[in-house]
Amino acid sequence: MKAAFIQNGTVHVGDMPDPVPGKGQALVRTHSCGMCASEAHFLHSGETIVALSKVHGGPYAGLDVSRPFIPGHEYVGEVIDYGPGSRRTVKAGRKVTSIPIMRQSGAHAIVGFSHDCPGGFGEYMLLDEDMMLEVPGDLDDDLAAMTEPLAVGLEHARRGRPDKDDITLVLGCGAIGLGVIAGLKLMGIAPIIAADFHEDRRALAIAMGANIVVDPRDLSPYGPLPDLGNRRANLVYECVGLPGLLQQIITGVGFGARIVMGGYCMEPEQLLVFAAQNKRLNIQFAAGEEPQDMELALRAIADGRIDVRPWLGERIGLEKVDAAMRAMSGPGAPVRTVVDPRTL
Structure with a gap:
């Protein structure tokens, strides 16, 4: 699959292996993925974050920043298939988002900050079927991608x-x-x-x-x-x-x-x-979101109680990820740039 990935503090665009789902894991094709400041932290200070996780405990201790990893944890995508023995909680062809955590098949990883669970800056992801939320089919992809933030x-x-x-x-x-x-x-x-x-x-x-x-x-x-x-x-x-x-x-x-x-x-x-x-x-x-927060965020975006359209900036393909990540803290930068990994 095509992806924008980070390796040794540099953004690259190229081919990466297609992920293969195990039991309880869904294979999802990414439609939209928001760009978060945490990705910029890993671009510039990845070794520090990993070292802190190793000393103080944290979900990033298993990440090797000298190896490529595909970021992106604010996403919406289409369910393609499941691994053997899965319960198939959402039908194939439906759109989903999720808390970016994988706990199936013996894994405990953060989607987008793991070598085994690529994030939304790649064409395909693996999502935990117990964490997925079905997204209304008529909800704009970029708006749905704002659920997690x-x-x-x-x-x-x-x-x-x-x-x-x-x-x-x-x-x-x-x-x-x-x-x-x-x-x-x-x-x-x-x-x-x-x-x-x-x-x-x-x-x-x-x-x-x-x-x-x-x-x-x-x-x-x-x-x-x-x-x-x-x-x-x-x-x-x-x-x-x-x-x-x-x-x-x-x-x-x-x-x-x-x-x-x-x-x-x-x-x-x-x-x-x-x-x-x-x-x-x-x-x-305070820390990250919990399932109740994801459910409320998705409902509130879908029914219009919270309008996140002002957050959205440019929608970009993979070739523009590097420049967008380096400019995201500059004056006038949008709250969120959205990546469509299906386009270069």
């Missing part, structure tokens, strides 16, 4: 256990932060404050349901806000992942605030416990 934000939103009395603040308006905003709005939580340095991302935050947006260079998002009658946020979602930001939040928030850490930071973080204790802060670490 939206689900991450929905998971983070509910981890904060927000209620009607909370004033929420979302730091960082990339896909995760925008998903948190959408999730909070879906739960009926208001007001929602969003903070980001980029004007276009602040505009997207409003489109997703934020009530107030702040440029942190002009106004501290942690302090009393004039637009809220000088009230301040008491529930903060960190969706950036930069070292030092947690301590900044601890210093800035008020007594009894709750903090949800969703940003993916791979560097050591120092914090002054004394300050957090004096304010009686609660810090919750």
Whole structure:
């Protein structure tokens, strides 16, 4: 099959072996796959991520970045066939997405970060039939591919256990932060404050349901806000992942605030416990989505409750993957570029 793959910190395009499904595994032909910042992390810092997984535990310990692997974990595709002995949970010819985890046939791998489970930057994937969700046939492929990144934000939103009395603040308006905003709005939580340095991302935050947006260079998002009658946020979602930001939040928030850490930071973080204790802060670490988040994300996209169309940028073939990955953090970059591995 044709694929864009990473090897030794470089993106290549070429032929890779067609995956062969085992028991409980579906062979799926990829239609669309979103491009996530985590792929860029592996492009530039793959050895570091693998080393951290080996020391601290994690799903990437078995990855050898000197060998080719096919990324892409935000996907939609068509079921082609199953391995022998499978239950065949979704009929062949139907479209599916899934949590990017493989647990069948003795495997425990992350789809897109595994040598055995190629991701959506290739023509074919293997998916765990127990993890698959059938996608409505009339739902646009690119919208369906946003199910997984939206689900991450929905998971983070509910981890904060927000209620009607909370004033929420979302730091960082990339896909995760925008998903948190959408999730909070879906739960009926208001007001929602969003903070980001980029004007276009602040505009997207409003489109997703934020009530107030702040440029942190002009106004501290942690302090009393004039637009809220000088009230301040008491529930903060960190969706950036930069070292030092947690301590900044601890210093800035008020007594009894709750903090949800969703940003993916791979560097050591120092914090002054004394300050957090004096304010009686609660810090919750959030991670990836769970089945309930995927199901809600897919339903909400399909029925129009959450409109992810503003997230979508260019739809590209395999030959443009390298350039798109290197430009994805630049000014004006879309929230998601979508790869169609059926085209070069």
